[in-house]
Amino acid sequence: MTATRAVVVGGGITGLTFASTLIDELASRGVEADVRLIESAPEAGGHARTLADGGWLVESGPNGFLDSEPEALSLVDQLGLTSRLIESSAAARRRFIVRKRQLLQVPSSPGSFLTSKSLSWRGKLRLLGEPWAPGPPKDVDETVFAFAERRIGREAADTFVDTVVSGISGGDSRALSLRSQFPVLHEWEEAHGSLVKAAFARRKKSGGRTRLLTFDRGLGVLTSALAERLGPRVIAGVAVGGIEREGREWRVSLSNGTSLSAERVVFATPSHITGRVLGSTDGALAAALASIPYAGLAVIAMGFRAEDVPRSLDGYGYLVPRSEQFATLGVLWESSIFPGRAPSGRALLRVVLGGVSRPDVPALDEEAIAALARSELKAVMGLSAEPERQWIFRWPKAIAQYTVGHSERVEAISTALAAHPGLGVCGTAYDGVSFTSAVASARRSARQLADRLSGRS
Ligand SMILES: Cc1cc2nc3c(=O)[nH]c(=O)nc-3n(C[C@H](O)[C@H](O)[C@H](O)COP(=O)(O)OP(=O)(O)OC[C@H]3O[C@@H](n4cnc5c(N)ncnc54)[C@H](O)[C@@H]3O)c2cc1C
Numbered sequence: 531m532t533a534t535r536a537v538v539v540g541g542g543i544t545g546l547t548f549a550s551t552l553i554d555e556l557a558s559r560g561v562e563a564d565v566r567l568i569e570s571a572p573e574a575g576g577h578a579r580t581l582a583d584g585g586w587l588v589e590s591g592p593n594g595f596l597d598s599e600p601e602a603l604s605l606v607d608q609l610g611l612t613s614r615l616i617e618s619s620a621a622a623r624r625r626f627i628v629r630k631r632q633l634l635q636v637p638s639s640p641g642s643f644l645t646s647k648s649l650s651w652r653g654k655l656r657l658l659g660e661p662w663a664p665g666p667p668k669d670v671d672e673t674v675f676a677f678a679e680r681r682i683g684r685e686a687a688d689t690f691v692d693t694v695v696s697g698i699s700g701g702d703s704r705a706l707s708l709r710s711q712f713p714v715l716h717e718w719e720e721a722h723g724s725l726v727k728a729a730f731a732r733r734k735k736s737g738g739r740t741r742l743l744t745f746d747r748g749l750g751v752l753t754s755a756l757a758e759r760l761g762p763r764v765i766a767g768v769a770v771g772g773i774e775r776e777g778r779e780w781r782v783s784l785s786n787g788t789s790l791s792a793e794r795v796v797f798a799t800p801s802h803i804t805g806r807v808l809g810s811t812d813g814a815l816a817a818a819l820a821s822i823p824y825a826g827l828a829v830i831a832m833g834f835r836a837e838d839v840p841r842s843l844d845g846y847g848y849l850v851p852r853s854e855q856f857a858t859l860g861v862l863w864e865s866s867i868f869p870g871r872a873p874s875g876r877a878l879l880r881v882v883l884g885g886v887s888r889p890d891v892p893a894l895d896e897e898a899i900a901a902l903a904r905s906e907l908k909a910v911m912g913l914s915a916e917p918e919r920q921w922i923f924r925w926p927k928a929i930a931q932y933t934v935g936h937s938e939r940v941e942a943i944s945t946a947l948a949a950h951p952g953l954g955v956c957g958t959a960y961d962g963v964s965f966t967s968a969v970a971s972a973r974r975s976a977r978q979l980a981d982r983l984s985g986r987s
Pocket residue numbers: 539540541542543544545568569570571574575576577578590591592593594595596768769770771798799800803807827829882925928929957958963964965966968
């Protein structure tokens with residue numbers, strides 16, 4: 531019997547997890563499959579790669595993941611990596627925001643909230659009224675900002691929610707859909723009528739806080755382990771340029787002039803790339819894929835001598851509200867978050883810049899990015915010393931933006947895909963932008979495909 535050939539396009543965490551899970555799931559069903567993963571970069575990993583450089587450990591994209599998604603922990607366990615997990619430091623629970631160029635600690639308890647300078651008394655009183663806030667409008671894809679303003683008032687929505695949204699996704703809370711971007715908050719409101727009540731109920735049920743995790747040698751441990759496990763099934767340094775139907779199979783054209791035939795092709799690439807590759811296969815599908823907007827980011831990691839940093843790095847770092855009009859979205863005090871990120875006597879900071887408010891930043895040259903980051907670090911932290919080392923990563927279309935209407939766009943993609951048997955997509959363009967959502971999406975899709983290939987459903 532010839533094994534079913536499946537080609538996975540894209541070797542970020544999504545594609546790697548998909549390919550690895552598919553192999554396991556098929557093996558457990560006694561089905562033979564020949565899986566290949568095509569990755570355009572010289573090495574797999576996508577955003578999630580860790581650079582080890584002379585005692586520094588530098589992340590190019592995500593620096594950790596939350597343990598709230600069981601799929602991620604189960605993948606780590608299957609790969610035998612659980613003992614290499616490390617948790618963020620207790621200090622990293624302290625987070626700051628910038629207000630008028632000063633760092634203010636984000637209140638983490640009701641007591642500290644009342645004494646915090648981050649909100650006026652009026653803003654605090656409005657926030658305290660959250661349990662009595664009006665319910666959601668009917669049949670409206672509400673924006674994240676409208677939801678937050680309705681529940682906790684305009685001041686807290688602007689100060690915290692808009693800032694967090696732009697810090698973690700590079701996006702605009704006034705454009706993003708609550709149901710698509712933060713479905714949990716929507717569900718909490720539906721179930722409990724109040725976020726405060728829902729948070730109490732959740733804490734009682736789960737009995738603890740969510741942990742931020744990575745590995746002793748960075749997040750790249752996971753992507754490297756997956757790539758190693760897949761071994762020669764990973765074909766790196768070659769891009770998929772297009773696909774064409776040939777009878778029951780797909781002919782996948784590669785940038786090195788060769789091609790592969792496969793019964794199944796699964797795209798684990800960002801949707802704008804998937805759309806481009808599928809341009810000549812199905813124009814409507816390609817347009818639907820391209821309709822999901824992305825925000826670009828630039829990341830600059832800087833290594834300083836500890837004595838050159840004029841304040842204690844006693845926290846996770848800080849986020850910058852858009853009202854400050856900086857190109858910086860946030861600064862992570864990496865060496866305070868996880869151990870082993872910097873040599874002794876040194877401090878590692880990562881500045882994340884760009885997002886939808888500054889789409890020009892990822893296209894700037896490296897000197898201009900460094901100059902922006904340094905002048906804004908000086909303005910907020912008074913840090914004017916030259917870094918000893920610096921690393922720059924540019925991600926022109928980094929994070930999918932689930933703007934209002936996102937669920938209809940995803941629906942249109944599913945409908946168009948249904949006309950192409952054997953073709954599939956998964957990843958962070960569709961149902962969750964985080965690292966753990968990527969893992970969950972890949973594992974779900976791989977199980978569904980394994981079921982189909984083994985004729986179960
Ligand atoms: C700067 C930054 C910081 C982040 N921080 C966090 C964080 O702290 N926590 C968190 O949960 N999430 C974070 N994220 C989001 C997280 O990185 C992503 O959710 C996740 O890594 C996406 O993985 P992916 O595999 O879906 O996509 P990608 O990592 O983009 O992988 C796609 C892969 O496809 C390849 N490819 C592209 N075109 C082709 C082609 N034509 N043929 C073959 N291969 C191709 C690319 O080279 C790439 O390797 C961050 C993202 C960025 C950019």
